Amino acid sequence: MARLPVYLRALTLLIERGVATASSEDLAVAAGVNSAKLRKDLSYLGSYGTRGVGYDVEYLRYQIAREIGLTQDWPVAIVGLGNLGQALANYAGFGTRGFRVAALLDVDPDRIGRDFGGVVVRHLDELADLVDEHDISIGVVTTPGPVAQQVADRLVGSGVTSILNFAPAVITVPSGVDVRKVDLSIELQILAYHEQRKSMAGALHPGLDIDVVAQVVAP
Amino acid sequence: MARLPVYLRALTLLIERGVATASSEDLAVAAGVNSAKLRKDLSYLGSYGTRGVGYDVEYLRYQIAREIGLTQDWPVAIVGLGNLGQALANYAGFGTRGFRVAALLDVDPDRIGRDFGGVVVRHLDELADLVDEHDISIGVVTTPGPVAQQVADRLVGSGVTSILNFAPAVITVPSGVDVRKVDLSIELQILAYHEQRKSMAGALHPGLDIDVVAQVVAP
């Protein structure tokens, strides 16, 4: 389930606050979901709650981390050391969440050899060796859109079986390989779409703006 | 619909390739979706296709851009000039997609006054003035998790009605305000979950690894 990481974060937050036990309702609020949905999700992992009491926060957190596979550290390769790639390479929160930047790749001679957070940028041609050496199965693509597909092909060819794609392009991979896409422009465009709707709502009923808005904002 | 931006990108790609007309099947492949779904989505905007021919790529692209609201430029404020905030501030692809970095905010004295892509970082206290001055309705949060909520509160208080949240935290806002969340760790954890499953599939059937994998990879 795609919501397990959200629950994991909520649990970590509660642990930091010193909470020892929490009901599904508490967790649901912290994770921003419905409590019934949360209970159903957790029931897939097993019966880790106690009726009348709630969930042992620490224990549940371990079980979810175990389910996700975060009891081990996942080595990650980042391809494309542009603005975003550099930001990710320097991102400290990486290591605290079960991941480790094991390799940085680029083709620009100006970038090769530079050091980000203790890892040196290597040429993309060395990808296969590095994947093999560090047992990397997850690749992050932060290249320009036009080369994203061929980078993905090389990642897959080197043995990577999961790709996180930040490039503005649709990439296709063989079955058995997972791809997730994060696209800043698309997210912003979705927001813009809603923004436009908001401003149109007022324009459609001139003179009624205030009443309409008031109903929408505080129903 | 959240898929319109994807179609928009696919159409832009086809235009760059010099394609003048495309069938729903062509578009669906370029966008990575099912053709029936794409046709149904487009039918909500109106009848912009011609039976037996397909869609006029240029015309359709304009109609979708218009629907999303990209005929205007959206000024955006970025709060938090850490690694990620700096990367976004320098991101050139911003402007080409209907958005403009209108304000950069932080509270760190070392960052205030610095210039990213022609925009100077200002103190967060000036937020309301800048939002007002530039007519900003979209805010991007790239702060550490613990302060994300209060930054969001200040954004909303200043008149921002759409927030793109990169901070690893759940933020709550009044109804009428839209929030979208992008979380690197969660995406990676979802990939890790699938990775773990992949490696377990082999372990469950020792001796059959090769056959099983072969079936999964090339069915």
Next chain:
DNA sequence: CGGATTTTGTTCTCCCGTTCACAAACTCCT
């Protein structure tokens, strides 16, 4: 010790999105 209370785990229903499938509409070729 037993009833009241809390909270989980699960069943059931509903609703929305996806996909199939086909008629209508348009082009092309003879």
Next chain:
DNA sequence: AGGAGTTTGTGAACGGGAGAACAAAATCCG
């Protein structure tokens, strides 16, 4: 001009996830 071939737009069936609701289980308190 007319039939063959394409492709859109949409009605209908399907599937799955979301939430309400409730029984089972545990604690608390008199």
